[in-house]
Amino acid sequence: MCGIAGWVDWQRDLSNERRVLEGMTETLAPRGPDGAGIWLSERAAFGHRRLAVVDLAGGAQPMVASRHETESPVVTFNGEIYNFRELRTELAGRGHEFHTRSDTEVLLRAYLEWGPRCVDRFTGMFAFGIWDPHQRSLLLARDRLGVKPLFYLPYDGGVVFGSELKTLLAHPLVRPRVRAEGLAEMLCFTHTPGAGVFEDVRAVRAGHQVLVSGAGCTETPYWRLESRPHEDDLPATVHKVRSLLGEAVEQQLVADVEVGTLLSGGLDSSTVTALAAGAKSRAGTLITCSVDFQGADEYFRPNTVRPERDAEFARQVSEHVGSRHLEVVLTPEDVSLARSEALQARDLPGFGDINAAQCLMFRELKKHVTVALSGESADESFGGYQWFTPAGGLDAPAFPWTGNVPAIESVLAPELRKRLRMREYVADRYADALAEVPAVEGESAADASIRRMFHLNITRWLGVLLNFTDRMSMREGLEVRVPFCDHRLVEYLWNTPWAMKTAGGRVKGLLTDAAADLLPEAVLKRKKTSFPVDPHPGYERLLRGQLRDELADPGSRLAPLLDPVATVGLLERSRPATGVWRQVDTISFWLQTAEWMRSHQVTVDV
Numbered sequence: 001m002c003g004i005a006g007w008v009d010w011q012r013d014l015s016n017e018r019r020v021l022e023g024m025t026e027t028l029a030p031r032g033p034d035g036a037g038i039w040l041s042e043r044a045a046f047g048h049r050r051l052a053v054v055d056l057a058g059g060a061q062p063m064v065a066s067r068h069e070t071e072s073p074v075v076t077f078n079g080e081i082y083n084f085r086e087l088r089t090e091l092a093g094r095g096h097e098f099h100t101r102s103d104t105e106v107l108l109r110a111y112l113e114w115g116p117r118c119v120d121r122f123t124g125m126f127a128f129g130i131w132d133p134h135q136r137s138l139l140l141a142r143d144r145l146g147v148k149p150l151f152y153l154p155y156d157g158g159v160v161f162g163s164e165l166k167t168l169l170a171h172p173l174v175r176p177r178v179r180a181e182g183l184a185e186m187l188c189f190t191h192t193p194g195a196g197v198f199e200d201v202r203a204v205r206a207g208h209q210v211l212v213s214g215a216g217c218t219e220t221p222y223w224r225l226e227s228r229p230h231e232d233d234l235p236a237t238v239h240k241v242r243s244l245l246g247e248a249v250e251q252q253l254v255a256d257v258e259v260g261t262l263l264s265g266g267l268d269s270s271t272v273t274a275l276a277a278g279a280k281s282r283a284g285t286l287i288t289c290s291v292d293f294q295g296a297d298e299y300f301r302p303n304t305v306r307p308e309r310d311a312e313f314a315r316q317v318s319e320h321v322g323s324r325h326l327e328v329v330l331t332p333e334d335v336s337l338a339r340s341e342a343l344q345a346r347d348l349p350g351f352g353d354i355n356a357a358q359c360l361m362f363r364e365l366k367k368h369v370t371v372a373l374s375g376e377s378a379d380e381s382f383g384g385y386q387w388f389t390p391a392g393g394l395d396a397p398a399f400p401w402t403g404n405v406p407a408i409e410s411v412l413a414p415e416l417r418k419r420l421r422m423r424e425y426v427a428d429r430y431a432d433a434l435a436e437v438p439a440v441e442g443e444s445a446a447d448a449s450i451r452r453m454f455h456l457n458i459t460r461w462l463g464v465l466l467n468f469t470d471r472m473s474m475r476e477g478l479e480v481r482v483p484f485c486d487h488r489l490v491e492y493l494w495n496t497p498w499a500m501k502t503a504g505g506r507v508k509g510l511l512t513d514a515a516a517d518l519l520p521e522a523v524l525k526r527k528k529t530s531f532p533v534d535p536h537p538g539y540e541r542l543l544r545g546q547l548r549d550e551l552a553d554p555g556s557r558l559a560p561l562l563d564p565v566a567t568v569g570l571l572e573r574s575r576p577a578t579g580v581w582r583q584v585d586t587i588s589f590w591l592q593t594a595e596w597m598r599s600h601q602v603t604v605d606v
Contacts, residue, residue, distance in 0.1 A: 004028070004129060005025045006162070008044045008045075011158070014040060018038060020172065031164075034051055035049070036048065037061050053257055053479055059102030072133070077107055083122070083123040084103035087110060091106065111132075126141070127148040138212040141208075144223045145207070148163075149471075152202055154212070178605070179606060181425075182196070187420070187422060189405075191463045193459060225455065227494070238510065244489040248489060250279050262365075264313075267515065268384075270313075272374070272483055274320070277321035289364065294329055305529075309532065313523055326364060328360060332534055338356035339592060349592035357531075370479060371479045376480075381489070397430070399429075399456060412561065447498065550591065
């Protein structure tokens with residue numbers, strides 16, 4: 001796991017641009033605390049920060065295909081190719097020689113053998129750039145589900161790219177300016193594939209490649225969800241899911257460093273933990289980790305989103321599998337202070353306290369392991385959210401997670417609200433998303449509706465969660481792997497009927513059956529519970545005071561964006577939560593926005 005940076009230009013000599021590449025690469029230091037590298041040539045310049053996970057001694061980057069050729073392809077790579085050993089054997093049989101044990105060299109040799117189609121052969125999470133001097137072209141590629149980030153900014157005569165937005169902003173050609181569409185994208189949480197928020201900045205879409213040449217940039221998909229009839233009966237489907245998930249966990253345990261798991265005590269993380277604990281490929285006691293909040297015993301109140309606390313269930317699973325469990329307990333002050341770090345990790349405002357809690361949990365876990373497996377993305381493929389039901393918003397004419405839009409929009413200055421047209425923006429992006437759903441001929445209206453919801457979750461909402469996990473974990477130099485994002489499992493589940501996914505009339509009944517022999521009964525029957533948040537009333541009071549102070553500051557960059565009267569209402573009147581979005585989330589979001597505008601010197605030009 002690493003951070004990558006690069007610059008290609010067909011009009012200027014980049015061999016003397018070391019200072020620029022060093023500045024871009026330095027922004028990625030937390031992602032790669034174990035090493036740094038710069039590679040320069042006339043037309044291309046690459047940077048790399050390394051978190052050493054596989055072949056600790058031999059995987060340095062940027063990596064050149066041949067040290068004996070001046071015109072040899074070079075790669076800068078972030079991620080893991082889980083099937084690199086099998087590919088290495090195949091490539092060796094085709095005459096390729098290897099000088100390291102790293103998956104990076106396998107990736108580069110695969111490109112030499114198969115060209116851009118090498119991505120079809122990779123099982124993993126990855127984002128990389130390959131400069132091919134023979135073709136005078138740059139290939140950018142991102143894994144099928146978008147686990148690893150990759151941003152780029154094309155300009156007349158060249159392109160700049162990197163793992164994070166801050167990496168691009170460190171380049172002199174990139175400005176932290178946000179136009180109306182970028183601001184609407186940020187405020188609405190639509191997570192439109194390809195959107196970069198800052199002017200002219202784009203994200204490589206999940207499952208896509210971008211080929212850059214002197215003629216410009218061409219982005220093409222190499223992977224999409226394909227709809228087809230499901231042929232297996234329920235017992236065969238349960239067996240197949242267990243087999244695919246078990247193989248994914250086994251592959252993702254491969255590392256030359258310590259590996260642990262994130263364990264909330266929910267079905268998803270508990271299943272991954274149990275499979276990891278029982279895997280033949282690992283030795284020793286598994287380390288697991290969860291998060292809780294000081295005062296939760298007193299202040300936690302069940303609701304539809306968080307019907308129960310995680311702590312007791314995580315302890316049960318830990319005892320069941322024999323792990324060494326770390327329980328990170330946070331105070332309101334801890335979370336408030338870490339909100340700034342979460343912002344710096346993501347370069348955009350987000351779910352402030354959740355992101356901050358993630359940062360703190362990952363920091364503690366990093367003291368013990370370098371790699372952690374997560375249960376992320378099971379809900380998107382098995383249908384674990386309430387919005388997969390008619391009562392939860394299945395047939396609503398909008399993304400089900402954009403319940404925050406009215407709360408955010410309500411405090412905007414009236415003129416800005418008119419210009420952004422946030423609800424229209426959400427509706428347009430929703431229409432775009434629906435147009436991408438691959439239909440099945442003869443499918444019933446009910447099944448088609450469910451399929452649309454799965455597509456929205458896998459191609460949009462999942463991106464939000466993966467984005468959070470990547471930035472918060474890599475801020476601490478921790479690599480988080482996601483077995484439920486294995487593309488073979490996702491492809492299989494995409495066409496599995498809803499009746500099977502809800503086997504026995506249970507939410508995620510299919511996964512429950514697949515894990516039936518792995519977990520305690522209480523965990524198998526547990527209700528879906530979202531990531532925990534601080535229930536202490538002092539936390540919201542703390543944030544209200546901070547926002548008052550911000551808006552009272554004559555130099556506040558945020559104040560001109562907000563309606564003073566509406567903001568007073570936000571600070572003085574309590575409102576019930578809308579799904580996962582609470583009033584304290586609105587306050588936290590605006591606090592992050594204020595800090596973002598200061599720290600990133602953001603210019604809003606709408």
